[in-house]
Amino acid sequence: MLYKYKKKKDKPLSDKAGVRVKKKPDYKKKLDEVFSKYIRLKYAMPNGMCKCISCGSFKHWKEIQNGHYMSRRYMSTRFDEDNCRPQCVACNIFNQGNAQMYRRGLIAQIGEQRVDLVEYKAKNTSKHYTYFEYKELFKYYSVLVDKLRKEKGI
Numbered sequence: 011m012l013y014k015y016k017k018k019k020d021k022p023l024s025d026k027a028g029v030r031v032k033k034k035p036d037y038k039k040k041l042d043e044v045f046s047k048y049i050r051l052k053y054a055m056p057n058g059m060c061k062c063i064s065c066g067s068f069k070h071w072k073e074i075q076n077g078h079y080m081s082r083r084y085m086s087t088r089f090d091e092d093n094c095r096p097q098c099v100a101c102n103i104f105n106q107g108n109a110q111m112y113r114r115g116l117i118a119q120i121g122e123q124r125v126d127l128v129e130y131k132a133k134n135t136s137k138h139y140t141y142f143e144y145k146e147l148f149k150y151y152s153v154l155v156d157k158l159r160k161e162k163g164i
């Protein structure tokens with residue numbers, strides 16, 4: 011009979027020292043989530059329905075997404091309210107953002123100059139958020155989300 015000796019896994023240094031290192035919460039992810047909620051609630055009607063910026067279909071705020079006009083990869087406009095509107099899954103995911111119709115819808119709401127500015131900002135400026143900024147923005151939008159839900163009763 012063969013006996014296999016399990017090799018003991020090395021413990022992380024922190025465990026060896028008897029100190030557990032608590033992982034910092036991912037505030038970037040948390041901010042994405044709360045900011046998305048904020049955008050959807052901001053544009054939700056009192057019955058909880060949102061209109062897709064690109065195709066105009068109505069979806070419940072919990073079933074619609076926060077669509078970015080300029081891609082989320084542009085950090086300078088990722089949390090810019092002029093760059094974000096409720097957008098249905100079909101347009102946001104399967105139609106690559108339905109950008110042309112998004113642009114048209116956005117111009118109707120905020121005007122061409124502000125849309126141009128969003129495009130410029132996304133492509134020509136950069137933004138690096140610190141951990142502190144993520145955390146503070148997360149707190150800020152959490153308060154606004156609670157306020158909107160109360161106000162609209164949704």
Ligand SMILES: [Zn+2]
Nearest residue numbers: 062065098101
């Ligand atoms: Zn749509």
